[in-house]
Amino acid sequence: xxxxxxxxxxxxxxxxxxxxxxxxxxxxxxxxxxxxxxxxxxxxxxxxxxxxxxxxxxxxxxxxxxxxxxxxxxxxxxxxxxxxxxxxxxxxxxxxxxxxxxxxxxxxxxxxxxxxxxxxxxxxxxxxxxxxxxxxxxxxxxxxxxxxxxxxxxxxxxxxxxxxxxxxxxxxxxxxxxxxxxxxxxxxx
Numbered sequence: 729x730x731x732x733x734x735x736x737x738x739x740x741x742x743x744x745x746x747x748x749x750x751x752x753x754x755x756x757x758x759x760x761x762x763x764x765x766x767x768x769x770x771x772x773x774x775x776x777x778x779x780x781x782x783x784x785x786x787x788x789x790x791x792x793x794x795x796x797x798x799x800x801x802x803x804x805x806x807x808x809x810x811x812x813x814x815x816x817x818x819x820x821x822x823x824x825x826x827x828x829x830x831x832x833x834x835x836x837x838x839x840x841x842x843x844x845x846x847x848x849x850x851x852x853x854x855x856x857x858x859x860x861x862x863x864x865x866x867x868x869x870x871x872x873x874x875x876x877x878x879x880x881x882x883x884x885x886x887x888x889x890x891x892x893x894x895x896x897x898x899x900x901x902x903x904x905x906x907x908x909x910x911x912x913x914x915x916x917x
Contacts, residue, residue, distance in 0.1 A: 729824065731821060736792075737798075737856070739852055745802075746800035746803075748801065754782045755781070756809060757785060758777070760813065760833060761774065761781060797815055799817075802814055812833060813830065815828070815849075816862070823860075823861075830849075830876075843876050846876055846880045854913075859908065865901050865903050868902040881910055882904035883906070886902070887900065888900060888902075
């Protein structure tokens with residue numbers, strides 16, 4: 729598997745451009761990662777200020793250089809600014825498997841952009857990087873994310889009771905996956 733991301737792969741779909749997240753995106757990252765409504769299903773600390781947003785972007789850059797994950801900023805062609813992120817995480821080259829994650833600002837929900845983003849990243853993961861399978865781990869209460877995954881051809885593989893401890897509570901996780909042979913680029917169900 730060729731997991732070198734230099735130069736950084738810029739991707740494009742019908743309505744979206746996927747580009748590298750830079751320090752200039754700190755205000756938008758703060759808006760995403762600092763919103764308790766958007767982050768309610770993501771067991772990670774909220775970004776409280778621009779410094780924390782910049783630290784998050786630096787972490788993305790470090791993980792990219794180490795081949796641990798690749799994360800794109802999502803920019804609608806008609807908008808011009810970053811409105812979300814999507815990436816391939818927990819890359820397991822020896823298993824030809826990785827995890828996908830995505831998030832969008834609330835004003836961009838319900839437009840099919842998350843599904844378009846997932847399809848674009850799946851196409852890249854399978855056709856360009858050579859992955860065999862991609863998984864997504866979500867909070868079972870996140871029905872909007874579940875709908876995106878099902879539309880994109882994912883199937884539920886498992887449900888784990890209280891397998892994640894966050895903010896003083898044990899949380900459940902649902903695991904979805906898709907195999908390369910079951911992905912049909914651009915043919916969202």
